[in-house]
Amino acid sequence: MDPLFEIELDLATEGSRDAASALYGRLRAAIADGRLVAGARLPATRKAQAFFGVSRNVAMQAYEMLLTAGYAVSRHGAGTFVAPVTPAARAVPLPAGGDAGAALADTAGRLNPFWTRPAVRAAMGFWEEPGEQAPASTKKGPAIDFRPALIDSRLFPFDVFRRVSAKQLRGLERKPARLRSAQGNQGHFLLRQAIGRHFGMTRAVVCGADDVLVTSGAQQAFDLLARTLVAPGRTVVAIEDPGYPPMRVAFAAAGATLVPVRVDDEGLVVDDLPGDASVICVCPSHQFPLGVAMSARRRKALVEFARRRGAVIVEDDYDGEFRYDGSPLEALRATDAADVVFFVGTFSKCMLASLRLGFIVAPTWAMATLVAAKNCLDWHCATPVQMSVAGFIAEGHLAHHVRKVREVYRQRRQLLLDTLAAQLGDWLEPLPSFYGMHVAAVARAHSDLDDVADRMSQHGVQLHSLARYHLGPPARTGLVFGFGAADLDDIRRGLALQR
Amino acid sequence: MDPLFEIELDLATEGSRDAASALYGRLRAAIADGRLVAGARLPATRKAQAFFGVSRNVAMQAYEMLLTAGYAVSRHGAGTFVAPVTPAARAVPLPAGGDAGAALADTAGRLNPFWTRPAVRAAMGFWEEPGEQAPASTKKGPAIDFRPALIDSRLFPFDVFRRVSAKQLRGLERKPARLRSAQGNQGHFLLRQAIGRHFGMTRAVVCGADDVLVTSGAQQAFDLLARTLVAPGRTVVAIEDPGYPPMRVAFAAAGATLVPVRVDDEGLVVDDLPGDASVICVCPSHQFPLGVAMSARRRKALVEFARRRGAVIVEDDYDGEFRYDGSPLEALRATDAADVVFFVGTFSKCMLASLRLGFIVAPTWAMATLVAAKNCLDWHCATPVQMSVAGFIAEGHLAHHVRKVREVYRQRRQLLLDTLAAQLGDWLEPLPSFYGMHVAAVARAHSDLDDVADRMSQHGVQLHSLARYHLGPPARTGLVFGFGAADLDDIRRGLALQR
Numbered sequence: 001m002d003p004l005f006e007i008e009l010d011l012a013t014e015g016s017r018d019a020a021s022a023l024y025g026r027l028r029a030a031i032a033d034g035r036l037v038a039g040a041r042l043p044a045t046r047k048a049q050a051f052f053g054v055s056r057n058v059a060m061q062a063y064e065m066l067l068t069a070g071y072a073v074s075r076h077g078a079g080t081f082v083a084p085v086t087p088a089a090r091a092v093p094l095p096a097g098g099d100a101g102a103a104l105a106d107t108a109g110r111l112n113p114f115w116t117r118p119a120v121r122a123a124m125g126f127w128e129e130p131g132e133q134a135p136a137s138t139k140k141g142p143a144i145d146f147r148p149a150l151i152d153s154r155l156f157p158f159d160v161f162r163r164v165s166a167k168q169l170r171g172l173e174r175k176p177a178r179l180r181s182a183q184g185n186q187g188h189f190l191l192r193q194a195i196g197r198h199f200g201m202t203r204a205v206v207c208g209a210d211d212v213l214v215t216s217g218a219q220q221a222f223d224l225l226a227r228t229l230v231a232p233g234r235t236v237v238a239i240e241d242p243g244y245p246p247m248r249v250a251f252a253a254a255g256a257t258l259v260p261v262r263v264d265d266e267g268l269v270v271d272d273l274p275g276d277a278s279v280i281c282v283c284p285s286h287q288f289p290l291g292v293a294m295s296a297r298r299r300k301a302l303v304e305f306a307r308r309r310g311a312v313i314v315e316d317d318y319d320g321e322f323r324y325d326g327s328p329l330e331a332l333r334a335t336d337a338a339d340v341v342f343f344v345g346t347f348s349k350c351m352l353a354s355l356r357l358g359f360i361v362a363p364t365w366a367m368a369t370l371v372a373a374k375n376c377l378d379w380h381c382a383t384p385v386q387m388s389v390a391g392f393i394a395e396g397h398l399a400h401h402v403r404k405v406r407e408v409y410r411q412r413r414q415l416l417l418d419t420l421a422a423q424l425g426d427w428l429e430p431l432p433s434f435y436g437m438h439v440a441a442v443a444r445a446h447s448d449l450d451d452v453a454d455r456m457s458q459h460g461v462q463l464h465s466l467a468r469y470h471l472g473p474p475a476r477t478g479l480v481f482g483f484g485a486a487d488l489d490d491i492r493r494g495l496a497l498q499r
Numbered sequence: 500m501d502p503l504f505e506i507e508l509d510l511a512t513e514g515s516r517d518a519a520s521a522l523y524g525r526l527r528a529a530i531a532d533g534r535l536v537a538g539a540r541l542p543a544t545r546k547a548q549a550f551f552g553v554s555r556n557v558a559m560q561a562y563e564m565l566l567t568a569g570y571a572v573s574r575h576g577a578g579t580f581v582a583p584v585t586p587a588a589r590a591v592p593l594p595a596g597g598d599a600g601a602a603l604a605d606t607a608g609r610l611n612p613f614w615t616r617p618a619v620r621a622a623m624g625f626w627e628e629p630g631e632q633a634p635a636s637t638k639k640g641p642a643i644d645f646r647p648a649l650i651d652s653r654l655f656p657f658d659v660f661r662r663v664s665a666k667q668l669r670g671l672e673r674k675p676a677r678l679r680s681a682q683g684n685q686g687h688f689l690l691r692q693a694i695g696r697h698f699g700m701t702r703a704v705v706c707g708a709d710d711v712l713v714t715s716g717a718q719q720a721f722d723l724l725a726r727t728l729v730a731p732g733r734t735v736v737a738i739e740d741p742g743y744p745p746m747r748v749a750f751a752a753a754g755a756t757l758v759p760v761r762v763d764d765e766g767l768v769v770d771d772l773p774g775d776a777s778v779i780c781v782c783p784s785h786q787f788p789l790g791v792a793m794s795a796r797r798r799k800a801l802v803e804f805a806r807r808r809g810a811v812i813v814e815d816d817y818d819g820e821f822r823y824d825g826s827p828l829e830a831l832r833a834t835d836a837a838d839v840v841f842f843v844g845t846f847s848k849c850m851l852a853s854l855r856l857g858f859i860v861a862p863t864w865a866m867a868t869l870v871a872a873k874n875c876l877d878w879h880c881a882t883p884v885q886m887s888v889a890g891f892i893a894e895g896h897l898a899h900h901v902r903k904v905r906e907v908y909r910q911r912r913q914l915l916l917d918t919l920a921a922q923l924g925d926w927l928e929p930l931p932s933f934y935g936m937h938v939a940a941v942a943r944a945h946s947d948l949d950d951v952a953d954r955m956s957q958h959g960v961q962l963h964s965l966a967r968y969h970l971g972p973p974a975r976t977g978l979v980f981g982f983g984a985a986d987l988d989d990i991r992r993g994l995a996l997q998r
Binding site (some may be wrong): 021028065070071106108109110111112113115116120158159161162165166169170172173189193208209210215216217219220223227228229230231232246249250253255278310311312353354355356357365366369372373375376377378379380381382383384385388 | 520527564570605607608609610611612614615619657658660661664665668669671672688692706707708709714715716718719722726727728729730731745748749752754777809810811852853854855856864865868871872874875876877878879880881882883884887
């Protein structure tokens with residue numbers, strides 16, 4: 001088992017939770033790049049603690065994964081061995097390489113090069129694991145996660161959701177016809193109805209079930225809008241800079257020309273919009289990642305611009321339900337702009353990202369085309385999940401849940417702002433924001449943020465700089481502090497680590 | 500209530516099942532096209548039977564939908580009235596029109612014209628309601644449904660699926676980290692593992708979890724492959740003619756040049772492939788819609804063509820688990836062609852279409868790029884559904900279910916072939932096929948199929964001609980008889996109706 005001595009198995013930061021997956025991944029990588037050669041015997045699972053620092057049970061799970069994936073073979077009584085022919089070797093006559101290099105192995109040029117562009121990979125990079133996160137305090141390691149766009153899955157009422165889901169599935173059993181997609185590829189009627197009611201109340205988006213199209217999360221909404229609003233090679237799409245990279249990728253993939261537009265303390269600088277922009281993507285309530293809200297006059301100017309130029313607006317309202325301060329800001333779509341605004345909402349923040357449910361409230365003139373494109377993408381979203389969420393909303397659990405977690409996030413946000421002022425006030429100035437689960441802070445003159453960020457990352461703190469969200473050159477340097485996956489204890493400990 | 504006298508409310512064929520949705524749809528259409536004017540009072544629900552032929556409860560549900568959608572307003576004690584400003588009028592300053600014309604209302608040209616092409620609409624048209632169907636014998640009306648690509652939802656073990664789902668959700672509740680998409684945007688590991696095992700057994704597709712990418716049904720697999728394999732405007736994609744229209748739309752939408760290639764009794768005519776084809780889409784086991792299997796020598800020639808020209812093959816194996824006769828035909832991917840074949844499987848036929856789950860078994864060199872594109876499309880499929888299906892397979896229910904329903908469909912198929920021979924043998928000759936839930940039959944010389952089809956449709960039988968599946972000029976005329984949604988009684992009655 002000599003080869004294993006060279007395998008870096010830094011499992012400490014993983015916690016016991018995903019240890020089996022992590023061990024599997026490391027072993028697989030070692031096999032793929034030849035550190036573990038065909039025929040090598042893996043350590044006996046009873047020695048797992050000594051070799052890998054994990055329990056025997058965890059090692060057995062990891063070995064099972066290797067066996068299933070074809071990377072290992074089991075010889076009865078003798079143990080587990082690296083397979084003589086691994087999946088990669090079996091399938092490809094091309095120069096292999098590890099997982100990361102797999103896409104580059106298409107030497108025959110059979111793949112659309114868009115997806116292998118480094119910029120595209122980087123934009124989606126972090127986001128390969130969006131969604132729920134357990135705060136660091138529940139983990140073994142020191143990792144504290146300040147990345148934005150994550151939520152705390154511990155707050156979700158799994159018991160209630162399970163009860164509602166079981167009830168909905170019983171309904172299906174009695175009346176299987178309800179499972180039929182005839183209920184509408186636009187989305188299950190009961191869910192569209194529930195969305196209209198709930199977001200009409202919380203976001204003042206007045207819409208009926210007919211105005212709503214259910215998507216597989218906000219990301220599919222962006223992709224669907226890109227594919228219906230963009231004429232490849234001709235359409236200019238204005239995006240906020242800084243902004244949300246995966247949305248940009250969706251529009252770029254559809255063949256749009258992206259034009260980054262500056263954001264200041266009043267939101268998108270409407271005067272800077274290119275005259276030929278026919279799609280404008282904005283987050284008016286809680287700009288991502290700056291957090292600023294778009295001012296009333298900018299909103300008015302933006303809608304006027306769209307009407308005058310025949311353009312449309314894509315409003316990303318990813319966390320608009322979590323407002324803490326300030327006067328209520330209606331969604332852009334809530335004003336008299338239903339003819340030009342596509343409102344994108346999601347259940348990833350107010351429920352769970354792993355449900356993959358979001359929606360578009362669309363202008364009437366576009367709905368039939370959106371449904372035609374949705375049919376081509378995947379017909380419709382999984383009916384059981386749609387019905388479960390519809391039941392969850394209709395029974396009032398969503399409204400209750402949002403009220404409850406808003407209080408939790410409000411406390412985290414306050415502690416974050418207080419601690420930033422007390423400990424990092426000399427370096428950073430938080431930008432005003434009233435919504436959501438993150439706060440951005442820009443550097444004061446002469447402060448060296450790289451230094452601060454470096455020290456924190458050396459302690460295992462995950463933290464994003466504003467720069468990573470820019471397409472154009474960054475106007476200001478700064479940091480983004482998400483508190484969806486960082487609880488009060490994490491915030492205290494994490495911000496102390498910069499010293 | 501005069502206007503209602505002009506409203507065609509042909510609810511008899513709907514059964515009581517979807518009566519509320521149907522009534523809602525008809526009333527909404529009447530409001531949209533002006534037959535029901537603003538301010539008109541809708542009939543009291545206690546008169547629902549007289550006006551609409553439905554129960555009071557059904558009418559109340561339909562009115563509730565109208566209220567929610569904004570088409571009606573309720574005045575306390577006075578009844579329900581058509582809203583003064585309906586959603587369409589509220590949102591669009593453009594000439595309105597009914598639902599069907601909504602896309603045409605984009606007079607400003609803001610939508611990608613691809614989706615409004617009549618050919619695209621027609622190709623996806625029928626397919627707006629794919630999936631499960633209750634056979635006619637359970638419905639009130641006379642409608643018998645011989646359309647292909649449907650299954651009989653009554654055969655699905657909803658009770659078992661509910662039990663498995665509840666168990667999986669309890670697992671989530673105890674261990675919410677499992678919900679994390681970190682389990683892999685490529686698909687939940689347990690599901691990919693289960694797919695590898697199940698389809699390795701039933702279809703001889705030898706693959707590990709790492710070779711599998713989970714998609715939202717086969718349609719998303721086609722869309723994903725189109726977007727990764729097609730360079731817009733440059734890539735030539737060869738498709739079987741006749742073939743499955745929604746797959747064509749996915750490739751056309753991605754900017755491919757489609758070249759239809761003839762299919763004979765040995766499957767795709769490989770010699771007819773255009774030399775510059777870089778993607779070739781085939782159904783080797785049970786060609787859609789002809790039903791023929793691809794011969795061994797054609798398979799060999801196809802793989803050789805792909806290797807020689809640097810092309811790839813997309814294998815659509817939509818119902819490969821349902822084999823009745825003949826020697827086992829391995830999937831194309833099962834042979835030594837893992838380097839050039841993308842195998843597309845689906846749970847829509849062997850489980851339920853409304854689960855929206857399918858998968859791609861991909862060559863290793865392409866997987867990282869497929870995952871990058873999947874991230875852009877929607878990150879990953881809904882985790883609760885993935886886990887439920889993984890549990891359903893792992894506990895052996897899928898294998899059991901397939902064995903059970905295969906016997907049901909085998910009987911239907913035999914009755915269909917016997918009855919076709921006895922009653923329509925002079926007009927039609929069934930094409931040999933060993934798989935799936937439909938049989939195609941071509942016209943004998945001089946037989947007038949339009950006449951047969953017309954008589955049947957006059958009796959409410961839904962039946963597709965081969966012509967609708969052709970992109971080029973049809974070589975042979977014929978009919979397609981699906982028995983997924985038509986049970987033994989339907990087959991007997993439906994085929995008798997041609998006389």
